[in-house]
Amino acid sequence: MYGYGRHLCAPLAALHTLLEPRHLYPFGGDPEVLEQARRGELDHWADTSRGRLALIVVLDQFSRNIYRGSPLSYSQDPKALELAVRGIDLGMDRE
Numbered sequence: 001m002y003g004y005g006r007h008l009c010a011p012l013a014a015l016h017t018l019l020e021p022r023h024l025y026p027f028g029g030d031p032e033v034l035e036q037a038r039r040g041e042l043d044h045w046a047d048t049s050r051g052r053l054a055l056i057v058v059l060d061q062f063s064r065n066i067y068r069g070s071p072l073s074y075s076q077d078p079k080a081l082e083l084a085v086r087g088i089d090l091g092m093d094r095e
Contacts, residue, residue, distance in 0.1 A: 035061045038076060046083055049092035056087075062095050 036042050037058045044050035060080040067073040087093060 031066050049095040052087045056083050065092055
């Protein structure tokens with residue numbers, strides 16, 4: 001593991017609690033945004049710290065809720081983790 005897991009788990013767990021299915025649509029959690037992120041069409045969001053965080057939330061948390069109970073709910077974990085780790089390596093967590 002990268003050694004960042006402990007630092008990422010608490011914030012992501014808090015987001016998971018906040019982003020219950022009933023909360024998704026008011027915050028733009030529609031399935032098309034998730035599909036765009038899955039296809040890489042929103043990768044440019046990662047150019048800024050806030051955009052990177054938004055992309056991580058879409059990939060990690062929206063997929064958990066939209067595809068709950070399906071293997072798809074975890075399919076974006078590797079990309080979300082890589083974005084998080086790379087963001088930390090770039091110092092984006094301190095901005």
